[in-house]
Amino acid sequence: MSSNFVKELAPQLVEWRRTLHKLPxxxxxxxxxxxxLGKELISMGFTLHVGKDALDSDARMGLPATEDINAHEEKxxxxxxxxxxxxxxxxxxxxxxxxxxxxxxxxxVGFRFDxxxxxxxxxxxxxxLPTKNNFISDEKNVMHACGHDGHATIGLGVAKFISENTDSLKGRFTLLFQPAEEGGRGARAMTAKGWLDDAHRFYSGHIGVKSMPVGTIAATTKGxxxxxxxxISxxxxxSHAGMHPELGxxxxxxxxxxxxNLYGIPRHNDGVTRVNVGKLTAGSGRNIIPEDSYMEIEVRGETQEVADYMAEKATRIIRAAADMHDVECIIDPVGITEVVVCDETLIPQIQEWCKNSELITEVLPEIQVSGSEDASFMINKVQExxxxxxxxxxxxxxxxxxxxxxxxxxxxxxxxxxDTFVSILRGGSSDV
Structure with missing residues (x-):
């Protein structure tokens, strides 16, 4: 039954996705x-909490520059x-x-869509494909390159099922359309607002990550x-690089x-570690000693203890580099994620609920990944x-x-x- 709903909705899903992709x-x-998204959800009958009502403003991290915020509000x-x-x-x-x-x-039941x-x-x-079918991004240097246009679309599809099948469902559903997942900045702010403080179950997920056939899903992730x-600034x-280099x-x-030196941080016996310098800008001319420089970096660890070890080592190296060259430095934490441990008890439930789907061909119990995800705050809050x-x-x-x-x-x-989320809704929240 749920698969029939999704098949009929398929053209709308593609339309939603391509519209969102074009304006990232x-x-x-x-x-x-x-x-x-809000206008679509209102038309379905949902009660909305937008912006300042949806998140704790003080819990946000890594805000864009004020001039960028102002420009986007004008736009x-x-x-x-x-x-x-x-x-x-x-x-x-x-x-x-x-x-x-x-x-x-x-x-x-809570759901998160970034x-x-x-x-x-x-x-x-x-x-x-977006070029071939004329839905390429209209924004220079901004792109849905991680599938979040699809995640938001999936959220709308789940919402439409709930609104059209409420008579056969029971309980309460909270759909979080979360900003700023990239960089681990937005989930903490939504979680701090208390939306999931009494949630019995919570589901989120991602398109791709590992290349698998369409129809294959993983019930849990590890890693x-x-x-x-x-x-870092x-x-x-x-100073003049030729006449007075000693003054610079x-x-x-x-x-x-x-x-x-960040790439020289020793690995850790207790788990996987990662470090990346993703951006470095500095200097204005070949004969001018650079007065300013700016870096964006990240560190990761398999456990919170290992992640803390990486952050402490990175901070020490940055400060030592500043001391070595007699410059000042400002280290600003702008994003954070936590370790995720999915509940294995949900695996047989998801497998059972999805077994009659015409679209889902295989439900893997788990799959190994190696990135980071700020839905960790939501998962950990529910599990607490x-x-x-x-x-x-x-x-x-x-x-x-x-x-x-x-x-x-x-x-x-x-x-x-x-169809996965709909199967979960019908299996775990249905009167029939």
Missing amino acids: ELGFLEYITTYR AAKWGVDAEWLEKMRGGNTGLVAIWDTGKQGDH IDALPINESTDESH FLASTKFN FKGVS KNALLAATTAAN HGGKATYMLFGTKLDYPHHHPQFDYEEDVLGVAV
Whole structure:
């Protein structure tokens, strides 16, 4: 029955996905995306909490620059976002929470769908499906290169099923359309608002990650790493490189010294570690000693203890590099994720509930990954009070990896993911 619903919805899923893909927005700048999603959810009858009502503003991390926030608010207003909506989101308070209460006693079930894009310039190669079908990103250096356009679309599909089948469901459903997943910045702010404090079960997931056939899903994931993201600014003294090099304090050298030595942090006996210097900018000319430099880095660890070890070592190296070159440094933590441990008791339930789906061909008990996920805050919050939570994967062929200019996925995976959540809804929250 659920598969028939999804088959009929399939053209709408593709339309939603392509519309969202064409106008991507970075984390805490998803003004138009939030508005679009909200309007669809209102038409379905959901109770909405938008922007400042959906998250704890003080718990956000890694906010964009004020000038970028102001520019995107102006753009959203010109695009047509209602002033009332814009006021709720002002200052980078994007995202929304949609609530549906059946009025019948049952579990409180939460779902998370991330909505942000990445600072990547999308490929214009004719072999790239969005290029071929004219839904390539209209935004320079902004792209849905991780599938969050699909995640938001899946959320709308789940919402539509709930709204059209409420008579056969029981309990309460909370759908979190989360901003700023990239960089581990948004989930903590939504979690801190208390939406999941009494949730009995929580489900989230991701398109791809591992290349698998469409129709294959994983009920749980293992291997997500705890992570901390840092922005680092070095402040030195500019001088003429030929006439008075002794008066200069080279911020570029401090940054490169830090970058090289960060990769020398010893591995840890108790678990996997990762470090990456993702951005470094410095200097203004060949004969000018650089006064300023800026870095964006991240460290990760298999356990919280190992992640803390990496963060402590990284911080020490950065400060030592600043001291070595006699410059000042500011280390700003701008994102964080926690370790994820999915509830294995949900595996047989998900397998049972999905066994009659015409779209789901295989339910893997678990799959190993190695990234990080800020849904960890939501999962851990639910588990803290005895609830059950998991993070699933939805298979698709991946010709290019996530965060690549030609990243894309098979759009049939949208229906598979919706059918997975619908099967969970019917199996775990149904009166029939």
